[in-house]
Amino acid sequence: MIVGMAPEIVVQQAINGLVLGATYGLIAVGYTMVYGIIGMINFAHGEIYMVSAYLTAIFIATFQFFGLAYLPALLAAVLAATVLITALYGWFVERIAYRPLRQSTRLAPLITAIGVSLILQSYVRLSQGARSQGIPSLLQGSFTLNIGPHGGMIHITHVQFFIIVIAFLSMALLTFLMLKTPMGRACRATEQDLVMASLLGIPTDRAISTVFVIGAAMAAVAGVLVSLNYGSFDFHIGFITGIKAFTAAVLGGIGSLPGAMLGGLILGLAESFFSGFVNSDYKDVFAFSLLVLVLIFRPSGLLGQPQVAKV
């Protein structure tokens, strides 16, 4: 398919795919970190992302109302406020759905997490209404590049550029946090061995909370970026995006941070090419099938380590 295409269309789709994949990767971080530390899937994570999209719109409206017109300052303020409040939601999720059930069966926290995602969904719907919402397009314009011998043109919008830059910066910041700070060390120690870490005096409960908060913050970054790009959203978006980001996490190897980003990019590219060259109606089916296939044939993902079941 791709062979016969004009190169600029392929490159254009690749860029769109990378932008999409970067946001998947950011959300996947939340899944992969939570899975790494407590070995469970945070089912409410998609809804956290949805909440952050609403927060983005609300903060843009609020800050503009209070007269913040200078664009970089507005964007920075919106990003900061959204990340903070969303992180708070992430913390709530852990406190309500996971912490009371730490000693419980495996099934119980999954069910509470589904409960929490239903709560979040209907809370947003009841507060903000069921209709889809939008934000004004703040970043307009695009870079145009000439490639190929036939003068083919590709466009990179400013928003797309912004997304790539911010996604890269947040991943860099996250890597720094996890590798170089005491907090990151505590998280990694807890991830390795929860019981041992708590015996050594590491506050494991706090480490687990931290991971949920960080995951929510990364999802919030994605929420801001995606909202800026697409401009509209409703209270349903968390579900589909959540599964796709989870697919990305599994694809890269769940539990691995670079894996989440890599998985996100691969999924974004695959989805972009699929919807561009094959069929855009079935792009969600394609993503879900990819998830099922990866789980069957390589459940440890690309960068994950295969695990031997303990007897």
Add this chain to the structure above:
Amino acid sequence: MLLEVQNLSMRFGGVLALRQVSFDVDWGSITAIIGPNGAGKTTAFNCITGFYKAQQGNVLFSPPNRPTMDISRMLGQPFSWSDWVQPRQALSKLGYQLFGGPHMICRAGIARTFQNVRLFKEMTVLENLLVAQHQQLNRYFIGGMFHTKAFRNEEEMAINRAMDWLQFFGLAQDANRPAGQLPYGHQRRVEIARSLCTDPVILCLDEPAAGLNPHETKDLSQLIRRMRSDFNLTILLIEHDIGLVMELSDHIVVLDHGEVIARGAPAEIQQNPKVVEAYLG
């Protein structure tokens, strides 16, 4: 020889957990595997009972009046080029890959218990033992649906068999209690009773005395002896309690760093300088 372990090797990532381990288990014997922590005892045990697939080596199991079985084959071996020439072998490999696994080992007659007791905690003790008799029961759907006579008879026989074992282990009064609510020592015995319900030829006990007090340990050693004498069972056990091992077993295999460093009767093992060094050095 009832069980022949030949050149078993197992690697986890970069760690060689077992290196060319070989030993035999005689029919009707009590054989113990001992060794310091991390010597590969449990790994060897899991290879024999089918929970791990060894990368190399064979475990041959020859129960009386039945053909010899190769345990590694029953776990599903990878395909090789020679399968193209021998389609029958390839088919049997495919069959074992799809439907093989530890449960086949148990059906062949090797039962096991676990180091950290694995009971069905929410179910009653009796139900635990009934689950273990699954293979021997009438599983016809229609029979169970209409409670036919054949179905009822078989269920009652299963209950009786379970009660026999519970009485043997002195647990009859606990039959209807949820297994998770029993004291630890009782749970260990329930687990042994449950594995006996599968009607095994050889029983593998993974640290049966762990967590028991001296009194319970003494009872246990008597029970193990009676299991052999009354029911013709062969017993293979891993144990840390050297006193228990010396007193109980006919044959001891000592592992250290994934290798067999000594084999023999308890008296020989006590004299063996390598064993003394492994434990003290």
Add this chain to the structure above:
Amino acid sequence: MRRLLLQPLLTATLILIATTPISGLVLQGYSFSFHWQSPLFLAAAAFVLHLGLILGRIWSRNQFRPVAALRLQKGAWATGPEWRRAMSLLLPAIGLALPFFLDKYGLTVAILALIYVLLALGLNIVVGLAGLLDMGFVAFYAVGAYGYALGHHYLGLGFWTALPMAALLAAGCGLLLGFPVLRMHGDYLAIVTLGFGEIIRLILNNWMDFTGGPNGVQVDFPTFMGLEFSRRAKEGGVPIHEFLGIAYSSNIRNIFIYLVLFLVVLLVLALVTRLKYMPLGRTWEALREDEIACRSLGINHVVVKLSAFAMGAMIGGVGGVFFAASQGFVNPTSFTFFESALVLAIVVLGGLGSIPGVVIAAIVLTILPELLRDFSGYRILVFGLAMVAMMIWRPQGLIRPQRRIFLTGRH
């Protein structure tokens, strides 16, 4: 006292901060309106809740709790206490008489409630007994409903042929889904089944030529021994009201569907109750408790899991056929993830594995929202809250499942 109030106050403050943007600032296009009451209300609610939790903990610490005594039931094959036997005769009689006293709306609700009973019983096998968290259960419901609808549309199948065939089709889909996901444990299984449910819905929605896409498919109404339930029969047919010599009423069809459905529910109920005490059902529960131990006892987990999946899917498919028959029309909007979540909520609230609990929860959770129409917006919120609360305080469900006691005479 200060410490007692401090934590709830902190919670309330955090809730206030978190909810002010979403519930306090409501988007109006690109602008917003400010509602200061709602975040304050939420914060106050959080304060009261947290305070209550702390007080409850203090209170329960001072209580002496004896270990729950074991309740003995009669012998291995006894049918249980007298009142239960009486109930098992009385309840079906009430159920069978019920449709003749209901109006059209009441009948619709009753049929819906029974369909949810079926779905919940099916999911209860998979989640409650076998411990496999299936979040795409709606897929089998859809397979049943579309199996009937498309079977009628393309092959001209009637209700009575479609019922067993759709059930088998759904069971087949259960096997098909079960096979690849067998090696996965809890969480992965949940997300894959969820994806599978969405795949089915998206295909139904997008495959315009075959399924009619969002427009859905018309379904023929069922007949009974060749008798039809319409006012005027099609060529050669006889409408049932003429055959019985009674006046035509549009209710007759629904009464018929209700009665058939009720009998099917009774049948399934008998099936799952018996299954619990058959070797197969016992292995399901054992698998839920400990898969590794199961394998060490010679139980092939593949077969056991697949049987649970297939059995649950089959019951879900039967539910789907009745849904299609009662609606006369199916389209993909009836098979969203919310349906799966609803059925899961029913199973959780009724108590994982408890059959009477699940039946009661299904009936209550279908009828209650109908009675509380004015609060319909809060339905999902309440389900979510109930799921969380149940898992934290009563993971066994409202009705604790009882284990069968065997009196063996040996102590």
